[in-house]
Amino acid sequence: MYISPVTQKGQVTIPAGLRAQFGVEPYGKVKIEPGNGYIKVSATEDILDLAGKWKAPRGKNALAARRAMEKTYRRF
Secondary structure (H helix, E strand, O other), rough: EEEEEEEOOOOOOHHHHHHHHHHHOOOOOEEEEEEEEEEEEEEEHHHHHHOOOOOOOOOOOHHHHHHHHHHHHHOO
């Protein structure tokens, strides 16, 4: 168990050993959720780590879908 102080701005330092164990990199992100009497902090995957995890359905073209979206929806 680790105990870490909370700064005036509400920041908490995650000990280096835990960051290394769970792959939390500098400037990375963690997920924070309220629990029943506790706060749950968990490591998140980098968006680039998700590349290649899912394949497009057969017969679907990602570029054609993007062009259709750009034609249909307006950027803001």
